Amino acid sequence: MTKLDRTDLKILQILQDEARITNQDLAERVSLSPSSCLQRVRRLESNGVISAYHAKVNLASVCRHVMCIATVTMKNHTREEFRAFEALINTIPEVVECVTVSGEFDFFLRIICPDMSSYLEINERLVSSVNYLVTINTHVVMNENKKFGAIDLSSLDEGG
Amino acid sequence: MTKLDRTDLKILQILQDEARITNQDLAERVSLSPSSCLQRVRRLESNGVISAYHAKVNLASVCRHVMCIATVTMKNHTREEFRAFEALINTIPEVVECVTVSGEFDFFLRIICPDMSSYLEINERLVSSVNYLVTINTHVVMNENKKFGAIDLSSLDEGG
DNA sequence: AATGTTTTCCGCAGAAAATTTGGCTGCTAA
DNA sequence: TTAGCAGCCAAATTTTCTGCGGAAAACATT
Numbered sequence: 001m002t003k004l005d006r007t008d009l010k011i012l013q014i015l016q017d018e019a020r021i022t023n024q025d026l027a028e029r030v031s032l033s034p035s036s037c038l039q040r041v042r043r044l045e046s047n048g049v050i051s052a053y054h055a056k057v058n059l060a061s062v063c064r065h066v067m068c069i070a071t072v073t074m075k076n077h078t079r080e081e082f083r084a085f086e087a088l089i090n091t092i093p094e095v096v097e098c099v100t101v102s103g104e105f106d107f108f109l110r111i112i113c114p115d116m117s118s119y120l121e122i123n124e125r126l127v128s129s130v131n132y133l134v135t136i137n138t139h140v141v142m143n144e145n146k147k148f149g150a151i152d153l154s155s156l157d158e159g160g
Numbered sequence: 161m162t163k164l165d166r167t168d169l170k171i172l173q174i175l176q177d178e179a180r181i182t183n184q185d186l187a188e189r190v191s192l193s194p195s196s197c198l199q200r201v202r203r204l205e206s207n208g209v210i211s212a213y214h215a216k217v218n219l220a221s222v223c224r225h226v227m228c229i230a231t232v233t234m235k236n237h238t239r240e241e242f243r244a245f246e247a248l249i250n251t252i253p254e255v256v257e258c259v260t261v262s263g264e265f266d267f268f269l270r271i272i273c274p275d276m277s278s279y280l281e282i283n284e285r286l287v288s289s290v291n292y293l294v295t296i297n298t299h300v301v302m303n304e305n306k307k308f309g310a311i312d313l314s315s316l317d318e319g320g
Numbered sequence: 321a322a323t324g325t326t327t328t329c330c331g332c333a334g335a336a337a338a339t340t341t342g343g344c345t346g347c348t349a350a
Numbered sequence: 351t352t353a354g355c356a357g358c359c360a361a362a363t364t365t366t367c368t369g370c371g372g373a374a375a376a377c378a379t380t
């Protein structure tokens with residue numbers, strides 16, 4: 001577990017929202033020289049604290065689409081069936097996210113596809129491509145009130 | 161709705177996963193000169209097709225934490241109550257995502273916090289800080305099988 | 321307090337990248 | 351045909367990156 005000082009946290013907080021800021025500007029924002037700043041960023045990258053840089057594509061400005069959240073419940077809670085389901089998920093690019101959870105459901109899926117008919121196809125595939133039983137419940141996303149954005153790191157600052 | 165050609169899609173596909181690639185390398189990958197490539201990227205940015213660049217922070221390498229998915233059901237489906245709930249959400253930084261959905265639930269929340277006790281506090285806040293009734297169901301994320309990654313844009317290529 | 325060690329910092333300068341400029345080509349509409 | 355426009359490239363210019371040596375700061379030990 002990497003130790004981060006206040007400056008590292010400031011860097012992370014900025015890069016979470018402005019990943020393409022120039023090193024010079026970043027250095028100025030955190031009150032460091034460019035060379036020191038770059039050194040820290042490189043360390044954060046090689047430590048794996050920064051795992052990737054992503055451009056966020058505003059799909060709405062490109063084409064119509066539908067986002068759904070699906071809850072999945074397996075009838076049998078065996079390791080093999082879970083593994084098989086996870087493997088299946090990874091073959092479907094429209095499933096952009098899958099988490100295993102505790103509670104009444106086993107998985108939450110996030111699925112993005114062009115329209116409902118293609119969603120139905122995927123749903124079929126999820127249900128029928130496996131030789132065990134799953135229950136899938138679909139929820140169409142009607143509004144994104146708060147998008148998955150920057151994680152607030154301020155609570156880690158010293159006292160935290 | 162912005163028209164995108166094959167080259168734009170290639171650029172987007174690359175930037176989704178490698179947002180900090182240099183313009184020169186990007187240009188080479190899409191077989192353009194650096195100046196043309198930059199021009200396209202700038203256009204995608206000003207069109208809003210690329211809405212932001214994010215560094216992904218690997219929270220696990222920094223500190224222990226818990227991620228939960230919460231389903232929320234409002235007792236009364238009035239506009240005011242929805243607005244109030246959304247406003248409340250926006251005051252809680254640990255709630256990193258909130259979507260409105262159709263179906264048996266009204267909202268899905270994603271919450272990241274240091275531990276379960278702080279999660280409980282937030283849960284309390286969600287339930288009690290409002291003068292109307294909500295039902296919240298919590299699911300602890302045990303595994304992230306597929307993280308929210310690149311959206312597959314290949315279906316948009318020409319025929320799509 | 322003095323010493324040694326480690327870490328972090330800065331400024332510099334060459335290398336690399338970004339950005340601007342201007343010109344060429346091909347397309348479209350008048 | 352030709353003016354207007356959009357896209358492309360090469361070259362020139364500006365800006366940024368980045369490795370290095372040495373200074374400063376932090377820390378531990380004696």
